Amino acid sequence: MEYNYSSCTMCPRTCMVDRTKSSGKCNAGSHVKIAKAFLHKWEEPCISGVNGSGTIFFSGCNLKCVFCQNYKISQENFGKVISTEDLERIILDLQQKGAHNINFVSPSHYIYTIAECIKNLGKSLKIPIVYNTNGYDSIGSLKQLEGLVSIYLPDIKYFRNESSMKYSNAKDYFNIATNAVIEMYRQTGKAVFNDDGMIQKGLLFGI
Ligand code: SF4
Numbered sequence: 255m256e257y258n259y260s261s262c263t264m265c266p267r268t269c270m271v272d273r274t275k276s277s278g279k280c281n282a283g284s285h286v287k288i289a290k291a292f293l294h295k296w297e298e299p300c301i302s303g304v305n306g307s308g309t310i311f312f313s314g315c316n317l318k319c320v321f322c323q324n325y326k327i328s329q330e331n332f333g334k335v336i337s338t339e340d341l342e343r344i345i346l347d348l349q350q351k352g353a354h355n356i357n358f359v360s361p362s363h364y365i366y367t368i369a370e371c372i373k374n375l376g377k378s379l380k381i382p383i384v385y386n387t388n389g390y391d392s393i394g395s396l397k398q399l400e401g402l403v404s405i406y407l408p409d410i411k412y413f414r415n416e417s418s419m420k421y422s423n424a425k426d427y428f429n430i431a432t433n434a435v436i437e438m439y440r441q442t443g444k445a446v447f448n449d450d451g452m453i454q455k456g457l458l459f460g461i
Pocket of ligand 1: 262263264265266267268269270271273277278279280281282316362363
């Protein structure tokens, strides 16, 4: 499904900005921007395994926590704009290098492009997709990933509204993240691991 970037409501911020001309809270335009793509060996053991997780860091972020360890990427929007075809090539390259999975980090503001890429790759993509998110995702956008993402990895950052307001300017965080997690679990069901202990589908929490 082609996304209408002229009034963005892709995530719960519902900025309604025209991303072809400017950007909202996430700093993202309508074209994908990434900061880094590599084999990540220090994710959860069932994600990184021996070879590493084929990790792609997207630039910008829709939550922008003041304590972010990737501040340059999430808040200063460090990275390079690439085409959808470039992103598909990067995914295949990581797979060819032996990645156990493709791990999209901070993907909430690029969900529609991600869905398009996975669909375009079809059967040439043989490893699971991990959606590694801050949990501030809208249900309508998550539904675009049904049948495409195998593993959800939400980082649940706050329980108290006062804290989420203070550190991420998102007073509805816990309610939004709770509903997002319910939708993620609806899509994946119970976790499944292969004989090597690598997760193949399911929901994993970072807290
Ligand atoms: S994806 Fe970005 S521009 Fe769109 S609603 Fe979320 S923060 Fe705003």
